[in-house]
Amino acid sequence: MGNLYLWLKVIHLTFIVTWFAALFYLPRLFVYHAQTSDATSLSRFEVMERRLYFGILLPSSLLTLVLGVLLSSLAWDAYVVEIWYWVKVALVTLLFGYQGLCSRFRKQFANHQNSRSHTFYRWFNEVPLLFLILILVSVIIKPF
Numbered sequence: 001m002g003n004l005y006l007w008l009k010v011i012h013l014t015f016i017v018t019w020f021a022a023l024f025y026l027p028r029l030f031v032y033h034a035q036t037s038d039a040t041s042l043s044r045f046e047v048m049e050r051r052l053y054f055g056i057l058l059p060s061s062l063l064t065l066v067l068g069v070l071l072s073s074l075a076w077d078a079y080v081v082e083i084w085y086w087v088k089v090a091l092v093t094l095l096f097g098y099q100g101l102c103s104r105f106r107k108q109f110a111n112h113q114n115s116r117s118h119t120f121y122r123w124f125n126e127v128p129l130l131f132l133i134l135i136l137v138s139v140i141i142k143p144f
Contacts (some may be wrong), residue, residue: 001040005074012067015060020132022057023095026102029124033109042112049106061099070091083144088135095131
């Protein structure tokens with residue numbers, strides 16, 4: 001199991017990086033989209049947001065989840081008793097909630113129903129960094 005487990009971990013981490021890249025970029029597009037008023041730019045941002053969400057963010061998040069569940073199942077006896085593991089699971093669950101908000105905001109932009117300012121999206125854009133830090137501390141430092 002050792003070698004297979006390590007390869008699965010590499011693939012899992014690759015999709016984590018891809019997922020976070022998309023989580024950082026999509027809200028940044030929202031910032032620019034909220035500042036835009038001309039039809040050409042609005043259309044361009046809608047296309048970019050849709051492609052990023054369905055082409056990168058959604059697949060990488062699902063592959064991260066599937067591989068995470070698989071990795072957890074391979075070492076379940078070790079993980080199930082660890083508090084840091086359950087903290088990580090809770091944080092990842094909340095991160096999927098954040099992704100759901102991204103999906104909702106993307107749809108609002110696509111339907112020309114955005115009511116939030118670029119300043120709101122600038123703050124919203126910082127949320128994944130907090131999740132990333134908390135998840136890394138939970139997994140690497142294991143303070144619990």
